[in-house]
Amino acid sequence: MAELRERVRRIEGVGGADGRAVVPLGIPDLDAGLPGGGLPLGAVHEVAGAALDAGSATAFAAVLLARLAAGRGPVLWLTRARDLYAPGLAGYGLRPQDLVLVQARPDRAGETDILWAMEEALRCPQVGAVLAEAGKLDLTMSRRLQLAAETGGVPGLLLQLGPQRLEASAAVTRWHVTALPGDGARSALAPAAGSAFAAAAWRAELQRCRGGRPGCWDLVWHGHGGRLYGAASTPDGQGAGDLGHAAPA
Template sequence: MARNTRPQFQALRARFGGGHPRDRSVLPFGIDDIDQKLPGGGLVRGALHEVAGGANGAVDGAAAAAFAAGVAARTGGRVLWCFGQPNIFPPALAQCGLTSDRVVFFECREEAAILRCFEDALRHGGLSAVVGEIGHLSLKASQRLQFAAETSGTMGIAVRRWRRQTEARDFGTPTAATTRWRVTEIEAETLPVRGVGQGRWLLELMRARGGECADFEIEAFDNAQGHLCLPPYLAHRPVAPVAEGRRAAS
């Protein structure tokens, strides 16, 4: 029998207070190579965005969660993070700019309950972003999330996480998300301290409504405020175009 999680959400709603007017603005990354590929020059705030990890990250979701945390942190307000796998590490999110005083966690093992909380929180309007860790996301469920985000102006970020590598194929099914990203950890830049490196990702823009697909090699974070940056050797070079076959597949 499904557990009734609405009382828990009502308690969170009381804590956050009233809503804000609808926001149709965008949140730029501050990197021209990325922002130029996005209609409006950034991520639409009142919209649903999808993020998944590449390679083994499809299961552990570390890079995808870090990317989502950095984006959510830059929205400037309170954030609700809904998850089902109990391996969230708040200090890691804080390194991405999402500090503990700005985020509230909602844990539930049932994905249906996570989706309900995700949608209700987006509709509420008192948050700047809502992050939901989910595996399967149907077209209908994503349409509801997208509509809720458009209605309130709150950014929704669906972090796709699967318990098995084979389940990651679900990321290829269509959804209503405005953008779809895949984040893969790649070899880090060696720093002077032994055993420590600067995190580096391959960031793939798999889909952008009204925009283009593209790949970017980026430094994970250059500070604790959720900002990304290009590696020095790429900062003044154009990004290679995406292959036509992969663009059509997305």
């Protein structure tokens, strides 16, 4: 059965040429729902968040990027904005010496440039991971990016800040990230971290996952340990504060 799944994934192009190149997030419950037990390399993932809550989505994307790149190569961050702050990203595991910032022009042409640059970068196997802050993206473009990612075996992230859109897309996973209020989740999921601001808590909804199970997760990033903790969120959306089991990585 596992072999069959692998073959399907290989045919779908998810997870590289042998269908096994995946990066687990270190949370067993969550990884079990992902195809092959982790986020596949050589695939495009989408991370969405509200524009007013840009911090949460950005930080979550940084954690994913650092995981996906895992020292294989530099991380490219393609953006039109000028507000990315490397000292903050370093707190989420993205070291400045691994980061290459591509600042496209702030106009419409910059948007096209970003997608072009992402496609080029995804085809370059020496790259660790690519993130693009993309605006609108049609299905054709998203297919192109997915194909490029499969060719190069490089994971790509599309960070979409703004009103939530549910357009068709060829991305393998789609996450919607919001901030998780309260200390309850934080203290329940992760060991106490001196300051409340040393740990960040998000509700990450896995809205779509090709070959896996969608779900909703409460995640806590522990800055000092550089680890992600998490558990499935309760359906009432009241946070994971009362969840019994914490699952360290």
